[in-house]
Amino acid sequence: MSVQPTVAEGRRGTQTATTCRSCGGGDLRTFLSLGDMPLPDALLDPANLPEREPRYPLDVAFCPGCSLVQILEEVDPEELFVDNYLYFSSFSEGLLRHSREHAFRLVDERGLGSDSLVVEVASNDGYLLRNFLERGVPVLGIDPAPTQAEAAEAAGVRTLREFFGADLARRLAADGIRADVIVANNVMAHTPELNSFAEGLSILLAEDGVATIENTYVRDLIDHCEFDTIYHEHFCYFSCTAVDALMRRHGLRLNRVEHFPTLQGGTLRWWVGRSDEVEESARSYLEAERREGLTAFGYYEQFGARVDAIRTELVELLRRRKAEGARIAAYGAAAKGSTLVNSAGIGPELVDFVVDRNVHKHGLLMPGTRIPIRAPEALLEEQPDDVLLLAWNYRDEVLEQQAEYRRRGGRFIVPVPWPEVV
Numbered sequence: 422m423s424v425q426p427t428v429a430e431g432r433r434g435t436q437t438a439t440t441c442r443s444c445g446g447g448d449l450r451t452f453l454s455l456g457d458m459p460l461p462d463a464l465l466d467p468a469n470l471p472e473r474e475p476r477y478p479l480d481v482a483f484c485p486g487c488s489l490v491q492i493l494e495e496v497d498p499e500e501l502f503v504d505n506y507l508y509f510s511s512f513s514e515g516l517l518r519h520s521r522e523h524a525f526r527l528v529d530e531r532g533l534g535s536d537s538l539v540v541e542v543a544s545n546d547g548y549l550l551r552n553f554l555e556r557g558v559p560v561l562g563i564d565p566a567p568t569q570a571e572a573a574e575a576a577g578v579r580t581l582r583e584f585f586g587a588d589l590a591r592r593l594a595a596d597g598i599r600a601d602v603i604v605a606n607n608v609m610a611h612t613p614e615l616n617s618f619a620e621g622l623s624i625l626l627a628e629d630g631v632a633t634i635e636n637t638y639v640r641d642l643i644d645h646c647e648f649d650t651i652y653h654e655h656f657c658y659f660s661c662t663a664v665d666a667l668m669r670r671h672g673l674r675l676n677r678v679e680h681f682p683t684l685q686g687g688t689l690r691w692w693v694g695r696s697d698e699v700e701e702s703a704r705s706y707l708e709a710e711r712r713e714g715l716t717a718f719g720y721y722e723q724f725g726a727r728v729d730a731i732r733t734e735l736v737e738l739l740r741r742r743k744a745e746g747a748r749i750a751a752y753g754a755a756a757k758g759s760t761l762v763n764s765a766g767i768g769p770e771l772v773d774f775v776v777d778r779n780v781h782k783h784g785l786l787m788p789g790t791r792i793p794i795r796a797p798e799a800l801l802e803e804q805p806d807d808v809l810l811l812a813w814n815y816r817d818e819v820l821e822q823q824a825e826y827r828r829r830g831g832r833f834i835v836p837v838p839w840p841e842v843v
């Protein structure tokens with residue numbers, strides 16, 4: 422069964438969803454409008470500045486039919502996914518460790534061996550699949566990004582350069598390929614055609630196979646006011662209820678749930694398969710979401726007002742510091758940081774520069790607000806009084822890296838869940 426979302430023509434390069442991306446329901450209820458936003462990863466070259474940057478509305482809605490939270494706008498993929506060499510091989514130590522532990526556990530728990538197959542959707546440079554190879558388990562990566570796929574193949578990870586969906590799964594199945602395990606981390610939210618994605622899992626998965634899917638948890642987003650994780654590349658924000666409804670439509674169900682509270686601001690790992698054996702973890706998450714109201718609009722309704730309050734408080738704090746003569750920088754020129762400064766209207770008049778560890782970004786400007794991007798060493802060279810921590814999801818790592826800056830009296834401002842100086 423396939424539910425194709427209905428979309429209306431928006432501005433050039435966008436379409437606006439009028440029905441739910443998962444269940445097709447037509448009663449989408451908007452609870453947050455972030456305004457006209459530039460694409461968050463479209464960094465600018467100061468030597469070649471466009472007269473105007475394209476901007477697109479960004480509205481978030483809840484579907485009462487299946488509880489899925491989603492943005493309404495769909496920017497054309499060729500505009501949305503810009504040169505991704507900028508974001509290549511920037512995995513943190515923590516993420517690598519997390520992936521390795523998961524891979525080894527799957528090998529042991531599922532009894533994987535040389536006659537098994539593990540498929541990963543959005544396999545990047547093969548950083549996760551390499552762990553299975555190390556244990557002698559055959560793998561297949563799927564990733565349309567050429568640079569990443571090349572790096573994966575150089576490391577011995579066979580990689581198909583394609584987008585994953587029902588069509589690809591059907592072609593693989595026709596060639597006799599079935600997966601004992603499918604891993605899909607941080608990709609489901611980037612997928613506008615959710616039903617094709619879930620159908621693809623169902624087609625490709627062996628009869629007793631299991632898929633593990635990781636994405637940030639909508640509950641953490643709402644409870645901790647992580648509004649800067651909402652941008653055009655993330656179409657959907659998932660609860661367990663929404664994932665279970667999506668999977669059931671395609672003959673799968675949610676069997677197990679794990680929560681990683683500090684990973685990207687709060688990540689869930691959903692285990693899905695054809696088995697009717699729903700473990701206690703999945704039952705209790707589904708039950709808690711019903712009991713605590715994540716399945717009704719009321720849970721989300723006040724979010725817009727809470728976001729407004731944070732933005733106002735943050736800008737007032739920065740203005741106050743500026744008026745006291747403070748010099749302010751920021752840390753983290755990623756999509757999340759761009760969303761925060763653009764939606765709050767924080768530009769070079771408040772923040773002198775932003776630092777980022779990715780050398781490919783140095784010398785460029787953030788989209789929209791055009792704050793210049795420099796190397797992290799600039800914090801010690803310039804010793805600004807305050808640093809707005811846009812990369813709050815790496816809070817502990819950044820504070821540790823910047824021990825010297827802090828020892829010299831530098832302070833960090835953490836923007837969410839409520840602006841705080843540390």
Ligand SMILES: [Zn+2]
Nearest residue numbers: 441444484487
């Ligand atoms: Zn729905």
